[in-house]
Amino acid sequence: MTGRHLLPLLLCLLPLAACPDMADQKRPDMAEPEPVLRGPTSSLPVPGTVARGERSAWDVLKDRPEMTPALLERGRERFNIYCAPCHGVAGHGSGLIVERGFPAPPSFHNDRLRDATPGHFLSVIENGFGVMYPYGDRVRPADRWAVVAYIRALQLSQHAQVSELPEPLRERLP
C-alpha cells in the first residue's frame, strides 16, 4: 500500500480516538462531590417541603391505621432493624450496642412508658430523645405507626394479666 492510500485511512481512525468513555458519563454519581459547589450530590429536602405527588408526613401520620397482623409484622421487622440494636429485641433496653458501652435506654416495660401516648413514641422516632438521634429519615411516616403498634404488643407481652387471657389459654398455664 502506498502512502497516498494510508493517509485517508489513518484520518478515518482519528474520530475513534476522541470516543468518550461511556462507562463514566458526565454526571455526578452518588458519593461523589457535586462538581460546581463541591457539595453533596444528594441532600435532604428543605424542612417542611413536600415532593409533588406525595403526601406530607402529617397527612400520613394523622390517622391511626387499623391494627392488623400485617401491620404488626411490618412493625416487628422495622423495630428489629432500627431499634433492637439498642433497645433489645424485647424492649428491655439491653441491645448489643448497649453491651458495647452505649448509654442504656429506659426499658419499655415501666409504668411511665406503658402509659405514654402513641404520640410520644411517634415524636421520639421523628425527633430523637436525649442522646438518641432522630430516626425519621430511616423509619418512613407510613412505618412509624407499625413500630408503635409493635412496641405496644411488646409491652403487653411482658405485662399481661392471667385474668385477661381467654379460657382455653389460661388452662394451659402451669
Next chain:
Amino acid sequence: MAQVFKPSADIILRAVILIIVIAVIVTVVSGWLYWHSGWLTDVAEAPEQPVPFSHRHHAGDLNIDCRYCHYTGEETAKAGLPTSETCMTCHSQLWTEAEALRPVRQAYTEGRPLWWQRVVDSPDFVYFNHAAHLDVGVGCTTCHGPVQEMALTYESHAYTMGWCLDCHRDPAPNLRPEGAVTAFDWRPRTGLSETERQALLEARDVHPERLTDCYTCHR
C-alpha cells in the same frame, strides 16, 4: 554458486518455529488468565476509604442489619451509602475520641456526607435497580458475597454482564422467602423440579421471559 544455507540452518529454522509456537501458546494462556483474574476488574481489592470501616465488625459481630445503614434500597434504585449522621447515631457516644473516626465527626459538624470510594460500581450505561430485586426476595449476600466477613469492603466477584444474565435466565433458585433478604446464612435452593420452579416464580410474580432482553438493563 556458493551455498547460502549451511546444514545447521535446518536446526535454526526448527528452533525458531518451536519458539514461535511456544510464544503464541504462552500469550494466549496468560492473556486468558489475566482476563479472568481479578487484576482487570479489581476483584478482591479494597480501595482506601476515608475511614477504615469494617463490615465484619458492624454487620458480622454486632449483627446490625444491612438496612440500618443502607436504608433506601427497598424503595429506590440505590441502596445508598451511609451519611455521617448514620455513623453518629452510635459514634456520638461510642469511640468519641478515636482518631480513626475524626473524618466522621468533621463531616457531621460540617453537615456533609463522607466521600466513600465506590467498590461495586457498574458502568453508567447499565441500569440497575435494588428495589426491583429486594421486592422479589433476591438477597444482599446473593449478589455481594459474604460482606459480613469483610474487614475492608471488596468485590467478591466481577459484576459482568454474564453474571447478571446467569441469574436472569433462571432466577427461581435465588428467590428467598419473605423477610430473609438480609439473612447471611440463606443458601440458593438446589435440585428444583420444574413445578417447584414455576411455583417460586409465581409466588413472587416474576416473569423471566423479558429479563434477558437488552433493554431491561441498557435503557
